[in-house]
Amino acid sequence: MNPISPRVLLVRGMLAGLLAGLAAFLVAYVLGESKVDAAIAIEEAGHAAHDHGEEAAPVSRALQATAGLGTGTLLYGIALGGIAALVFCYALGRIGRFGPRVTALLVSGGLFVALNLVPFLKYPSNPPAVGDPDTVVRRTTLYVLMIALSALLSAAALILGRRLAPKLGNWNASIIASVAFVAAVAIAYASLPGINEVPADFPAALIWQFRLATLAIQATIWTTFGLAFGVLAERVLTPAAAPRATAQPAS
Amino acid sequence: MAHSAVPTTAPAVAPISLSALAPWAVFVGVLMLVLLYLVGAEQGATALFEGDTVHEWMHDGRHLLGFPCH
Numbered sequence: 001m002n003p004i005s006p007r008v009l010l011v012r013g014m015l016a017g018l019l020a021g022l023a024a025f026l027v028a029y030v031l032g033e034s035k036v037d038a039a040i041a042i043e044e045a046g047h048a049a050h051d052h053g054e055e056a057a058p059v060s061r062a063l064q065a066t067a068g069l070g071t072g073t074l075l076y077g078i079a080l081g082g083i084a085a086l087v088f089c090y091a092l093g094r095i096g097r098f099g100p101r102v103t104a105l106l107v108s109g110g111l112f113v114a115l116n117l118v119p120f121l122k123y124p125s126n127p128p129a130v131g132d133p134d135t136v137v138r139r140t141t142l143y144v145l146m147i148a149l150s151a152l153l154s155a156a157a158l159i160l161g162r163r164l165a166p167k168l169g170n171w172n173a174s175i176i177a178s179v180a181f182v183a184a185v186a187i188a189y190a191s192l193p194g195i196n197e198v199p200a201d202f203p204a205a206l207i208w209q210f211r212l213a214t215l216a217i218q219a220t221i222w223t224t225f226g227l228a229f230g231v232l233a234e235r236v237l238t239p240a241a242a243p244r245a246t247a248q249p250a251s
Numbered sequence: 252m253a254h255s256a257v258p259t260t261a262p263a264v265a266p267i268s269l270s271a272l273a274p275w276a277v278f279v280g281v282l283m284l285v286l287l288y289l290v291g292a293e294q295g296a297t298a299l300f301e302g303d304t305v306h307e308w309m310h311d312g313r314h315l316l317g318f319p320c321h
Contacts, residue, residue, distance in 0.1 A: 002265040006275040032315040059307035072290050072312020079286040086276050093266035100264065116317070125317035128310075139319035140296035214317045237264065 006089045008236050010082060016229035017081015021074040023224040024217050028073055032213040033065050035127055038206055043129030046199075073217075081225055084111055088233065095162070096170055100237045101230035108226030114154035116218040119146040122189050125214040127206065131197045139195055149188050157181035291318040 040061070059068060088107045098106065123143045131139065161177030168176070198207060291313060293299060294306035306313075306321075313320040 001268040001271075004267065006267060006272050010275060010279060028312070028315045033311065036311055036314060057307060058302070058304045059310070064307065064311045068308045069311040069315070072309045072316065075286055075290045076312065076316055079283040079290070082279050082283040086272070086280060089267050089272050089275075090269075093264045097263050103264075120317055123319075125314065126319070127314055128320070131319065131321060133321045136319055136321055137296045140292055143319055144292075210314075214315055217315055218317070 002093065002237075004237060006086070009089055009233060010085045012232040012236070013081045013085020013088065013229055014078050015081070016225050016232055017077040017079070017084070018074060019077070019228050020081060020221045020224040021077020024077055024221045025070050025073040027220045028069055028213070028217050029065070031216055032210070033069070035206060035210040035213055036065070037061075039127035039129045039210065042202065042206075046129065077221060077225070080111070080115075080221065081229070084108060084225060085229065087111065088229070092237075095158070096165075100234040104230035104233055105226040108222040108229070110154065110158075112218060112222035114150050115147055116222075117215075118150040118185055119143060120211075120215065120218075122146050122192065123195060124211050126198070127210040130199065130202060130207070135195075135197065142192060142195065146188070146192065150185065153181055153184045153188070156184070291316070295320060 084107055087110075088104060091107050092100065092103050095103065095106065123139070123146055157177045157180055160180055161173045164173035164176055167173075289305065290309055293309075294303050295313070296319075310320065
């Protein structure tokens with residue numbers, strides 16, 4: 001067993017998550033804010049009597065787009081970094097003969113698919129002006145349910161892959177586990193109710209760009225986290241990494 | 252054997268024992284989920300605090316990170 005304390009990796013995971021949140025903020029600010037503004041302009045032009053943000057909004061648009069967005073993305077990054085570090089603690093040395101850096105990338109890639117991509121493809125993000133405020137409880141419940149389901153199915157696929165690996169080898173076992181995961185996700189997609197509350201006259205291009213911005217933000221978070229955490233984790237897990245690397249450069 | 256990227260001569264990294272990990276996983280896991288709830292859903296679907304300041308403050312982040320907002 002590895003003598004390292006999970007605390008050491010957790011602290012580094014949250015640090016890497018903070019960095020990932022910062023990168024996410026930059027991407028969200030550059031790619032996303034113009035889409036949010038465009039959607040709010042449509043919302044206000046469409047129905048001036050609507051109650052959202054009309055009467056003395058408690059937070060101005062300028063604050064929402066900077067400090068508010070920054071708080072959201074940084075806290076989101078720290079929280080996901082902590083969770084990913086815990087998953088890494090479990091995955092290290094258990095998913096094959098991978099070193100800390102490769103394990104970190106596999107974990108962050110897996111969490112991107114399980115926590116963001118799979119739920120997103122069923123319940124994609126929506127800009128302001130899309131979505132009926134009266135259905136927010138139902139939409140939030142379904143979204144959280146989809147994330148939980150996706151996480152459970154990913155864990156099940158991982159267990160299946162590990163069971164099959166001794167007989168079939170890692171490559172074939174991974175393919176079979178992935179196919180099983182896709183099939184299970186397809187069944188989940190088919191059984192859960194769909195949500196489409198996009199107004200008929202809302203520009204399709206704006207929805208598309210907004211959703212691409214969401215994917216770009218999520219991809220930024222997990223790429224940054226995976227790379228940064230891999231370096232930080234390797235430093236504490238293999239302090240002798242530097243001399244070994246010079247003795248035996250990659251074969 | 253069919254493992255791919257890593258040569259078989261690479262030293263295996265020892266796993267961390269589950270009993271050492273469990274208390275951290277439970278405590279920090281719950282803490283991180285509370286944090287995600289505050290960013291993603293507080294004063295949206297449900298509310299612990301009155302008003303809508305948290306909702307409005309997190310507004311852009313919620314939309315762009317993919318949470319249902321309003």
